[in-house]
Amino acid sequence: xxxxxxxxxxxxxxxxxxxxxxxxxxxxxxxxxxxxxxxxxxxxxxxxxxxxxxxxxxxxxxxxxxxxxxxxxxxxxxxxxxxxxxxxxxxxxxxxxxxxxxxxxxxxxxxxxxxxxxxxxxxxxxxxxxxxxxxxxxxxxxxxxxxxxxxxxxxxxxxxxxxxxxxxxxxxxxxxxxxxxxxxxxxxxxxxxxxxxxxxxxxxxxxxxxxxxxxxxxxxxxxxxxxxxxxxxxxxxxxxxxxxxxxxxxxxxxxxxxxxxxxxxxxxxxxxxxxxxxxxxxxxxxxxxxxxxxxxxxxx
Amino acid sequence: xxxxxxxxxxxxxxxxxxxxxxxxxxxxxxxxxxxxxxxxxxxxxxxxxxxxxxxxxxxxxxxxxxxxxxxxxxxxxxxxxxxxxxxxxxxxxxxxxxxxxxxxxxxxxxxxxxxxxxxxxxxxxxxxxxxxxxxxxxxxxxxxxxxxxxxxxxxxxxxxxxxxxxxxxxxxxxxxxxxxxxxxxxxxxxxxxxxxxxxxxxxxxxxxxxxxxxxxxxxxxxxxxxxxxxxxxxxxxxxxxxxxxxxxxxxxxxxxxxxxxxxxxxxxxxxxxxxxxxxxxxxxxxxxxxxxxxxxxxxxxxxxxxxxxxxxxxxxxxxxxxxxxxxxxxxxxxxxxxxxxxxxxxxxxxxxx
Numbered sequence: 001x002x003x004x005x006x007x008x009x010x011x012x013x014x015x016x017x018x019x020x021x022x023x024x025x026x027x028x029x030x031x032x033x034x035x036x037x038x039x040x041x042x043x044x045x046x047x048x049x050x051x052x053x054x055x056x057x058x059x060x061x062x063x064x065x066x067x068x069x070x071x072x073x074x075x076x077x078x079x080x081x082x083x084x085x086x087x088x089x090x091x092x093x094x095x096x097x098x099x100x101x102x103x104x105x106x107x108x109x110x111x112x113x114x115x116x117x118x119x120x121x122x123x124x125x126x127x128x129x130x131x132x133x134x135x136x137x138x139x140x141x142x143x144x145x146x147x148x149x150x151x152x153x154x155x156x157x158x159x160x161x162x163x164x165x166x167x168x169x170x171x172x173x174x175x176x177x178x179x180x181x182x183x184x185x186x187x188x189x190x191x192x193x194x195x196x197x198x199x200x201x202x203x204x205x206x207x208x209x210x211x212x213x214x215x216x217x218x219x220x221x222x223x224x225x226x227x228x229x230x231x232x233x234x235x236x237x238x239x240x241x242x243x244x245x246x247x248x249x250x251x252x253x254x255x256x257x258x259x260x261x262x263x264x265x266x267x268x269x270x271x272x273x274x275x276x277x278x279x280x281x282x283x284x285x286x287x288x289x290x291x292x293x294x295x296x297x298x299x300x
Numbered sequence: 301x302x303x304x305x306x307x308x309x310x311x312x313x314x315x316x317x318x319x320x321x322x323x324x325x326x327x328x329x330x331x332x333x334x335x336x337x338x339x340x341x342x343x344x345x346x347x348x349x350x351x352x353x354x355x356x357x358x359x360x361x362x363x364x365x366x367x368x369x370x371x372x373x374x375x376x377x378x379x380x381x382x383x384x385x386x387x388x389x390x391x392x393x394x395x396x397x398x399x400x401x402x403x404x405x406x407x408x409x410x411x412x413x414x415x416x417x418x419x420x421x422x423x424x425x426x427x428x429x430x431x432x433x434x435x436x437x438x439x440x441x442x443x444x445x446x447x448x449x450x451x452x453x454x455x456x457x458x459x460x461x462x463x464x465x466x467x468x469x470x471x472x473x474x475x476x477x478x479x480x481x482x483x484x485x486x487x488x489x490x491x492x493x494x495x496x497x498x499x500x501x502x503x504x505x506x507x508x509x510x511x512x513x514x515x516x517x518x519x520x521x522x523x524x525x526x527x528x529x530x531x532x533x534x535x536x537x538x539x540x541x542x543x544x545x546x547x548x549x550x551x552x553x554x555x556x557x558x559x560x561x562x563x564x565x566x567x568x569x570x571x572x573x574x575x576x577x578x579x580x581x582x583x584x585x586x587x588x589x590x591x592x593x594x595x596x597x598x599x600x601x602x603x604x605x606x607x608x609x610x611x612x613x614x615x616x617x618x619x620x621x622x623x624x625x626x627x628x629x630x631x632x633x634x635x636x637x638x639x640x641x642x643x644x645x646x647x648x649x650x651x652x653x
Contacts, residue, residue: 030543030546031543033543033545034543034544034545034546037431037544037545037548037549038431038436038544038545040428041428041429041431041432041436042428042432042436043428044424044425044426044427044428044429044431044432045428045429045432045433045437045445047425047428048425048429048448048449048452048515048516048519049445049448049449051452051512052448052449052451052452052455054467055455055459055460055463058463058467059459059463062466062467106359106362107359109355109356109358109359109360110356110359110360110362110363112356112359113356113357113359113360114360116356117353117356117357117360118360123360123361123364124360126364127360127363127364129636129639130363130364130366130367131363132635132639133367133631133632133635133636133639134363134366134367136566136569136570136573136631136635137573137628137631137632137635138572138573138574138575138601138627138628138631139573139575140573140575140601140604140605140624140627141370141374141573141624141627141628141631142370144373144374144377144604144608144621144624145369145370145373145374147608148373148374148376148377148621149369149373157609168366171363171366172363175363199348199349200349200352200353201348201349201351201352201353202348204352205352225454228456229455229456229457229458229459230456231456231457231458231575231576232457232575232576232601232605235605235608235609236608236609239609256456256458256576259458259462260458260461260576260579263461263462263465263466263580264580271466274462275462278458278459278462278463281456281458281459282455282456282459285454285455285456286451286454286455289451289454290451293447
């Protein structure tokens with residue numbers, strides 16, 4: 001086709017003609033490769049969503065059928081008799097809220113250190129590095145640690161040990177988000193406050209931390225969502241308890257550990273309660289996650 | 301007149317004069333200014349500042365101390381086993397609480413094998429998801445789809461475990477394992493991999509469930525690093541006639557290589573340390589007499605979860621803590637590597653822009 005357009009250059013165009021056929025083939029192949037790759041990418045996305053949908057569907061289907069009013073009003077039963085999850089729900093609630101109360105201030109203070117004091121200090125980089133590792137460290141190792149320093153000396157599994165183990169998981173999450181959020185606050189705000197003679201602690205508390213409030217709250221909510229579903233660090237710290245207790249010195253039931261125990265059992269009624277528990281825990285954790293995201297986006 | 305809302309009208313030079321409410325509100329402004337700002341005393345007490353700085357420093361040191369304490373307590377707890385076996389613990393395969401003899405090979409193999417299967421599945425899928433989210437999805441779909449994938453990471457691992465055992469395992473055994481066995485049952489080497497009863501519990505199902513759990517971590521790191529690729533580079537490649545795939549494969553991927561590997565390492569660290577989901581589906585079998593993917597096995601985390609609370613103090617407990625120490629060491633190395641690679645990308649990014 002090309003020589004027809006410009007016959008005077010026919011001689012010099014000849015190699016180009018053969019190449020253009022080659023190129024056309026190559027072009028077609030590139031296009032095919034592109035379509036194949038993008039189709040695979042689309043199916044990878046569908047693959048990911050498929051698991052989420054399947055897990056949520058089964059959780060709702062099996063969870064709702066196990067749900068009854070007695071789940072919220074009765075204690076965990078012995079095998080093959082009626083009961084609920086009341087003590088496990090209350091135990092989880094107690095341990096999660098105490099761990100959050102304990103871990104949040106420490107996490108926020110360390111986050112403040114990283115963002116406001118140690119930005120260019122070796123301790124700052126060291127803590128940031130260590131914290132990122134603790135953030136993803138296996139939670140069962142935290143359980144081992146608390147077993148060694150709390151349970152073994154006290155010679156008893158206890159709710160207190162469970163609270164401490166969960167608090168150690170809260171801290172890195174809160175440190176990370178607090179530091180990130182404080183780093184986003186423009187320096188001009190700090191400088192303006194310093195110029196008015198404000199002492200550093202008031203600058204941090206009243207200006208920077210206040211401005212980063214939404215982000216910090218998001219971090220705490222995410223931390224709560226994370227520990228609400230944690231099982232591994234409670235297995236040999238709080239253990240479990242078939243009965244109601246509000247004594248932190250005794251073994252304490254929690255929803256995840258109870259689910260673990262019930263799901264592995266061959267008893268029909270235990271498994272049904274476990275599904276109800278899985279439904280409650282999934283609902284709670286996903287709601288917290290979505291709430292944290294909405295809150296964060298709303299404030300920004 | 302609306303207090304505090306300035307409405308400058310740019311008539312002439314005198315902007316300030318047209319601000320409404322300025323003269324009327326001066327007293328009020330001074331009052332609010334006084335109540336919001338610290339008192340302007342000449343010498344504010346230095347103590348609150350010192351106490352606050354001390355608290356911040358203490359919290360930071362606490363984090364460091366935590367790591368040291370974790371390693372210290374694990375070493376102390378594992379000491380009887382370390383003294384008894386030394387490093388040979390790592391390649392002894394006998395785990396026998398009755399005769400009080402322990403070796404960690406079976407669990408270490410289980411942990412590494414399941415994590416390897418998980419990476420094999422999760423890496424390509426996460427790459428596809430990141431590609432889709434950064435290059436293909438229309439703008440309004442990016443956020444909800446990204447959040448949906450991230451929610452996969454928010455589902456508690458106990459939920460994965462129970463779902464895996466009671467819902468997924470039967471499906472896997474019926475629709476994947478049985479066909480795989482009839483397909484590969486006669487092929488010389490591969491038949492070893494599919495030997496055993498296809499019950500849906502074992503190394504393969506643990507690997508698949510781990511893959512689902514780490515996809516969101518790898519995918520979101522990949523998406524984030526893909527997004528830092530300067531659009532100048534991508535647009536140049538598009539302008540030269542590259543297809544989307546070529547831009548991603550030949551421009552974005554080389555540019556973000558270290559970050560992508562960092563993300564994969566992060567996922568690996570997660571997979572190695574995951575406890576509950578694996579404990580449900582791996583089968584908890586302490587012997588290694590087949591390399592079959594369908595065989596029940598054990599991982600470090602599931603051995604700890606199942607045996608630790610009932611282990612008798614002494615060598616059994618010490619050996620379990622030794623396993624915990626090995627686990628912590630592996631994840632520490634993997635995560636430190638991941639962090640290093642990801643920070644490398646950040647440094648390069650600063651140098652090139």
